[in-house]
Amino acid sequence: xxxxxxxxxxxxxxxxxxxxxxxxxxxxxxxxxxxxxxxxxxxxxxxxxxxxxxxxxxxxxxxxxxxxxxxxxxxxxxxxxxxxxxxxxxxxxxxxxxxxxxxxxxxxxxxxxxxxxxxxxxxxxxxxxxxxxxxxxxxxxxxxxxxxxxxxxxxxxxxxxxxxxxxxxxxxxxxxxxxx
Numbered sequence: 001x002x003x004x005x006x007x008x009x010x011x012x013x014x015x016x017x018x019x020x021x022x023x024x025x026x027x028x029x030x031x032x033x034x035x036x037x038x039x040x041x042x043x044x045x046x047x048x049x050x051x052x053x054x055x056x057x058x059x060x061x062x063x064x065x066x067x068x069x070x071x072x073x074x075x076x077x078x079x080x081x082x083x084x085x086x087x088x089x090x091x092x093x094x095x096x097x098x099x100x101x102x103x104x105x106x107x108x109x110x111x112x113x114x115x116x117x118x119x120x121x122x123x124x125x126x127x128x129x130x131x132x133x134x135x136x137x138x139x140x141x142x143x144x145x146x147x148x149x150x151x152x153x154x155x156x157x158x159x160x161x162x163x164x165x166x167x168x169x170x171x172x173x174x175x176x177x178x179x180x
Contacts, residue, residue, distance in 0.1 A: 004031065012038040062088040121149050125156050126163055136160070 010033035021032040028044040060081035070080040081088040128139045136153035
């Protein structure tokens with residue numbers, strides 16, 4: 001019978017009722033607890049780091065138990081409580097710089113070079129979007145019904161993002177001239 005050192009105890013139940021259980025992947029001696037059946041290798045440095053590792057996720061604000069990462073978005077992370085009864089979901093913002101909205105971009109050299117559709121169609125789409133307060137999908141349907149031009153709603157969204165700074169600049173210039 002193999003002799004087990006006196007200082008080796010089960011990390012889960014702290015029992016000394018152990019037996020040898022072969023070697024792990026790095027060649028360190030593994031033990032298994034006879035009571036809780038936990039397998040561990042106390043001489044392995046990665047095992048020791050694992051047992052002392054702190055959780056990187058915040059505690060649940062509702063019940064105080066551990067959480068897991070449910071979804072990781074660009075500007076925030078969504079966590080869920082690991083307790084099945086609580087199942088609380090909460091968001092934690094990330095400390096990163098938020099990109100400016102497209103309306104705050106400075107107008108660059110806007111040329112219509114490489115545009116697939118004529119300027120008239122682009123301006124009609126933007127007019128429907130901004131003046132009629134329509135969605136991009138409704139603008140695409142309107143362009144097809146009125147002008148027989150098939151345009152994707154994604155294309156219209158890209159036009160809105162591209163030309164929003166120009167419309168804002170024009171609106172501000174008209175607002176300033178109407179005040180004075």
